Amino acid sequence: MTKLKIEDFLLQNYSEQTVKSYMFAINHFLVMNPKAKRYKYRNIVEYMEEIGKQQTNAKYRVVILSAIKKYYDFLIMSGYREDHPCRKLNIKVNSNQAVQVQDLFSSEELQLLMTRENRYENLDTRNSVLLNLLIYQGLTSDEIIRLNVQDIDLDAGTIYIKASSNLNNRRLQLLAKQILLFSKYINEVRPRMLRSATDKLIITKLGKSIAVNSIHAMIEPLKPLFPDKNLNPKTIRMSVICNWLNEEKLALEHVQELAGHKWPGTTEKYFKADSLQQRELINRFFPL
Incomplete structure (x- = not known):
């Protein structure tokens, strides 16, 4: 599996800017979790809990989880897996927090x-x-x-x-x-x-x-x-x-x-953190 193939898969439904944000989070996730291809629901929950300890802003945790879900969507599409370990996993977002703009339309x-x-x-x-x-x-x-x-x-x-x-x-x-x-x-x-x-x-x-x-x-x-x-x-x-x-x-x-x-x-609530800001946040709390 190569980065290009994942990008091509994502580009079928998302803008280039959205794909760049997803790919950064996916690559970071894979570097920190080399066995991610075989992960179960529990593994994803543990990873997101660890992120939650360091990053309280639900907006960025939702971005990371959304990217991880796309990674497993790609594995299923490619035949690497038949099950999706975290499709039903969601992050509770309080009503006073930002709109989840990554799920909207350009x-x-x-x-x-x-x-x-x-x-x-x-x-x-x-x-x-x-x-x-x-x-x-x-x-x-x-x-x-x-x-x-x-x-x-x-x-x-x-x-x-x-x-x-x-x-x-x-x-x-x-x-x-x-x-x-x-x-x-x-x-x-x-x-x-x-x-x-x-x-x-x-x-x-x-x-x-x-x-x-x-x-x-x-x-x-x-x-x-x-x-x-x-x-x-x-x-x-x-x-x-x-x-x-x-x-x-x-x-x-x-x-x-x-x-x-x-x-x-x-x-x-509709302000979107740009890719650079997202990368800085991820690197601050989860440096490679």
């Missing part, structure tokens, strides 16, 4: 969601609008179903999001490439789909207001794109917020405003 991965086509043109356009709202504006399912046509200002290129008990109201910019799509949907497609009077922006194929479970059903066929990740409207939104902070490097207060978070601490 901007490139989110773009793959836009490649799916529907055989019905009206639904294809509607689904594109819905996906746009998820992957570019980072809206929640509840916010999407509460949108009215009047909330979209095509002339100004903005969308108004109403406040809820958990999130602030906000006015977000539409991307230039969204204007034409939204205009087509609002002025051409949506009127053809309507069956009864409603101001709701997103409607079903039967012309009625859409429900949250319908949004989840629309995402369901896209899950095979990421078999090792949990794809749903919530993780899409979380990924968008994470990418605003870590890929686009937007200011914390700006991301807080875009996401509608009431408190900056909620937004801070």
